[in-house]
Amino acid sequence: MLDELTEKFERVLKKVTGQGRLTEANISDTLREIRRVLLDADVNYKVAKQFIEDVKIKALGTEVLTSVTPGQLITKIIYDELTNLMGSKNTELLLNPSGVTVIMVIGLQGSGKTTFCGKLAKYLTDKKRKVLLTAADIYRPAAIEQLKLLGRQINVPVFELTGEKNAVKIAADSISFAKENGLNTVIIDTAGRLHIDEFMMNEVASIKENVKPDETLFVVDSMTGQDAVNSARAFHEKVEFDGIVLTKLDGDARGGCALSIRAVVERPIKFISLGEKLDSIEVFHPERLASRILGKGDIVSFVEKAQRELDEKEAAILEKKFRTNQFDFDDFLKQIKMIKKMGSLKSLLAMIPGANAALKNVNVDDKQVSKVEAIIQSMTKEERSKPKILNGSRRSRIARGSGTTIQDVNRLIKQFNEMQKMVKMLNTKSAKNLFGNMPIR
Amino acid sequence: MSILKSISFTKIKDGLSKTREKLIGKINEAITGKAKIDLETLNEIEEILLSSDIGLDTVEIIIDKVKTSLKNENSRSEETVKKVIKSELSKILEAANTKIDQMSLSKFKPYVILIIGVNGAGKTTSIGKLAYNFRSEGYKVIIGSADTFRAAANDQLEIWARKAGVEIIQGKTGADPSSIVYNAIKTAIDQNYDIVLLDTAGRLHTKINLMQELKKMHTTINKLLPYAPNDVFIVLDATTGQNAIYQVNEFKKYSTPTGLIINKLDGTAKGGVIFQICRENKIPIRYIGVGEEIDDLQVFNPNEFVNALFE
Ligand SMILES: Nc1nc2c(ncn2[C@@H]2O[C@H](COP(=O)(O)OP(=O)(O)OP(=O)(O)O)[C@@H](O)[C@H]2O)c(=O)[nH]1
Ligand SMILES: [Mg+2]
Numbered sequence: 095m096l097d098e099l100t101e102k103f104e105r106v107l108k109k110v111t112g113q114g115r116l117t118e119a120n121i122s123d124t125l126r127e128i129r130r131v132l133l134d135a136d137v138n139y140k141v142a143k144q145f146i147e148d149v150k151i152k153a154l155g156t157e158v159l160t161s162v163t164p165g166q167l168i169t170k171i172i173y174d175e176l177t178n179l180m181g182s183k184n185t186e187l188l189l190n191p192s193g194v195t196v197i198m199v200i201g202l203q204g205s206g207k208t209t210f211c212g213k214l215a216k217y218l219t220d221k222k223r224k225v226l227l228t229a230a231d232i233y234r235p236a237a238i239e240q241l242k243l244l245g246r247q248i249n250v251p252v253f254e255l256t257g258e259k260n261a262v263k264i265a266a267d268s269i270s271f272a273k274e275n276g277l278n279t280v281i282i283d284t285a286g287r288l289h290i291d292e293f294m295m296n297e298v299a300s301i302k303e304n305v306k307p308d309e310t311l312f313v314v315d316s317m318t319g320q321d322a323v324n325s326a327r328a329f330h331e332k333v334e335f336d337g338i339v340l341t342k343l344d345g346d347a348r349g350g351c352a353l354s355i356r357a358v359v360e361r362p363i364k365f366i367s368l369g370e371k372l373d374s375i376e377v378f379h380p381e382r383l384a385s386r387i388l389g390k391g392d393i394v395s396f397v398e399k400a401q402r403e404l405d406e407k408e409a410a411i412l413e414k415k416f417r418t419n420q421f422d423f424d425d426f427l428k429q430i431k432m433i434k435k436m437g438s439l440k441s442l443l444a445m446i447p448g449a450n451a452a453l454k455n456v457n458v459d460d461k462q463v464s465k466v467e468a469i470i471q472s473m474t475k476e477e478r479s480k481p482k483i484l485n486g487s488r489r490s491r492i493a494r495g496s497g498t499t500i501q502d503v504n505r506l507i508k509q510f511n512e513m514q515k516m517v518k519m520l521n522t523k524s525a526k527n528l529f530g531n532m533p534i535r
Numbered sequence: 536m537s538i539l540k541s542i543s544f545t546k547i548k549d550g551l552s553k554t555r556e557k558l559i560g561k562i563n564e565a566i567t568g569k570a571k572i573d574l575e576t577l578n579e580i581e582e583i584l585l586s587s588d589i590g591l592d593t594v595e596i597i598i599d600k601v602k603t604s605l606k607n608e609n610s611r612s613e614e615t616v617k618k619v620i621k622s623e624l625s626k627i628l629e630a631a632n633t634k635i636d637q638m639s640l641s642k643f644k645p646y647v648i649l650i651i652g653v654n655g656a657g658k659t660t661s662i663g664k665l666a667y668n669f670r671s672e673g674y675k676v677i678i679g680s681a682d683t684f685r686a687a688a689n690d691q692l693e694i695w696a697r698k699a700g701v702e703i704i705q706g707k708t709g710a711d712p713s714s715i716v717y718n719a720i721k722t723a724i725d726q727n728y729d730i731v732l733l734d735t736a737g738r739l740h741t742k743i744n745l746m747q748e749l750k751k752m753h754t755t756i757n758k759l760l761p762y763a764p765n766d767v768f769i770v771l772d773a774t775t776g777q778n779a780i781y782q783v784n785e786f787k788k789y790s791t792p793t794g795l796i797i798n799k800l801d802g803t804a805k806g807g808v809i810f811q812i813c814r815e816n817k818i819p820i821r822y823i824g825v826g827e828e829i830d831d832l833q834v835f836n837p838n839e840f841v842n843a844l845f846e
Contacts, residue, residue, distance in 0.1 A: 321805070
């Protein structure tokens with residue numbers, strides 16, 4: 095199945111090979127194929143549509159460098175965007191150094207909550223946390239027994255209240271129990287429930303209300319189809335969760351639902367679960383899932399190739415400008431446009447050799463980029479080439495013209511000045527040195 | 536097999552109604568006020584079908600059929616379009632459901648049913664529900680608990696067996712599942728049971744060793760009863776997307792599925808992936824799960840299913 099997809103992709107890629115610029119005509123086939131790939135991977139159809147629309151806007155008109163095919167370029171943009179959409183910085187669990195940290199695990203029936211609780215308990219025990227598992231699934235036959243057996247396997251105590259019919263009480267009592275017994279991490283396993291089951295949704299909301307978990311994790315089966323957006327949205331509306339856990343990724347599900355969920359709920363994917371054994375838990379790598387959704391294999395390798403080629407070529411152009419100290423606001427604007435077209439949301443600086451690696455994790459907000467664009471466009475020709483003449487009244491005119499604030503304009507000019515300073519430094523020192531000393535992050 | 540005939544369809548309709556209202560609303564939206572079917576309308580219909588997990592391949596086939604049918608059709612009303620879509624969808628399910636082997640339970644004793652599927656699909660719950668229904672029909676039922684892997688699988692099935700009022704054969708955690716299969720069938724033969732229901736551990740279809748284990752269970756069953764298993768039901772979760780297609784294809788390589796059980800249709804998921812599965816495999820859908828209670832299992836009826844989507 096993966097071979098088949100790769101083949102499909104290659105077929106389309108060949109069609110558009112050898113063309114100098116991406117046009118509506120020469121990428122429409124690729125985009126149609128991409129849509130199919132995404133739908134086959136269970137990306138929600140609306141999400142897929144929007145995503146492709148975005149990619150198209152970014153890709154159109156992009157110049158294709160000689161050694162990169164248009165198809166590769168689009169694929170690179172897609173891959174980057176997928177990674178970007180699913181990626182996030184704050185994937186770490188919030189663990190309080192003192193006091194009790196409470197983690198609540200929620201989700202639909204059969205998504206893999208109980209097994210995940212066991213895995214998380216082991217993972218945190220290995221990190222020297224003192225863990226308590228709380229059995230709050232009072233509905234599914236033998237759910238409590240299942241958690242108890244898992245706890246026994248990993249030597250983690252399991253809290254239960256035999257015969258108790260109130261899950262809220264069980265959860266609340268378990269926290270006092272943890273406190274009394276010197277345990278600093280409580281993982282609450284809740285019953286699986288349908289997002290349209292009002293009674294059950296009220297229950298989980300009430301547990302959250304009562305125990306005020308530090309982390310609420312929503313567990314999703316990676317095989318989930320189009321409905322993922324509905325359940326995720328409903329759960330999030332009722333019990334705002336902090337992170338997503340993707341399970342059963344040891345199968346061959348492509349996991350497109352992760353993209354769908356990220357599109358409707360802005361929460362990071364924190365863990366992935368890859369098997370029935372209790373050590374098969376991993377932190378999330380967005381780029382791996384991106385290649386999985388796209389069909390794995392070759393796509394990634396030529397994406398990497400494309401990236402390398404692009405980096406080298408763009409960097410060379412930019413460097414030349416820098417070398418001759420001719421970098422003005424017009425260049426700045428050009429660069430911004432180029433960045434937008436390329437689909438890369440990374441900072442302009444990322445194109446400078448040596449800075450790329452350091453800036454890998456820096457994200458530039460799209461909105462911010464548009465703002466910068468608007469400001470520069472509101473400058474006169476003279477102002478753009480001679481930034482020094484930008485006095486107070488000019489600045490406030492620019493702010494009005496661009497629909498921004500004077501602070502925005504000031505910030506941009508400050509950034510630009512710093513950039514020019516760097517350009518000068520660049521011409522005296524080697525780039526490596528420069529970035530070695532800069533507090534880039 | 537004539538079980539479950541007494542059950543009404545209110546539940547599936549209830550379950551599907553939320554879905555249905557949305558779907559119909561959308562179709563109406565897409566169609567009303569438009570004299571002819573334009574590209575945009577077709578796109579909207581395509582999206583509606585896609586949102587049910589029907590999958591692009593099948594959706595494209597249906598859209599094509601709609602296009603051709605409407606070419607020769609004077610009326611391009613909402614009714615006509617709905618009728619065409621409905622009939623195409625029903626045809627797919629009906630073609631598969633003619634494959635239901637009408638073997639009567641009385642011809643084989645014991646009648647052996649093996650339940651397989653990926654993790655968390657609802658196998659154990661389905662066994663409980665099936666056991667309850669068979670017993671209510673007066674059959675003498677025994678359950679074999681061949682999930683020796685998952686923690687507390689035994690306890691879970693035991694609770695279901697008690698609820699259903701049927702016997703159960705179990706083994707120790709970690710034991711060879713084939714040994715429990717053997718014991719269950721042996722007991723059924725010796726003690727004159729009518730029906731043996733075999734629960735198995737959830738297994739992802741990509742795990743070769745677990746699939747081999749399944750194959751071995753077949754061999755064991757065959758040794759005791761050359762005609763068995765009479766039925767092998769693959770249990771699917773209705774929330775599953777396109778991966779269900781691969782699940783069925785892989786299970787077919789190691790087992791001899793005779794039907795599908797689609798669970799969790801009481802949610803908002805539509806289970807549309809079954810159309811592609813039926814088209815490819817001509818494998819019938821037998822039952823649907825519409826809740827967690829013991830009576831939440833219903834006989835699958837293709838027309839009801841499609842109608843419920845469109846009425
Ligand atoms: N809402 C709903 N839940 C269901 C249905 N069928 C099963 N479930 C629930 O889904 C979860 C998993 O069901 P099980 O029967 O344990 O699934 P299984 O396939 O035996 O799972 P493993 O043995 O762990 O692979 C349980 O919480 C069930 O109560 C259904 O038709 N509707
Ligand atoms: Mg089970």
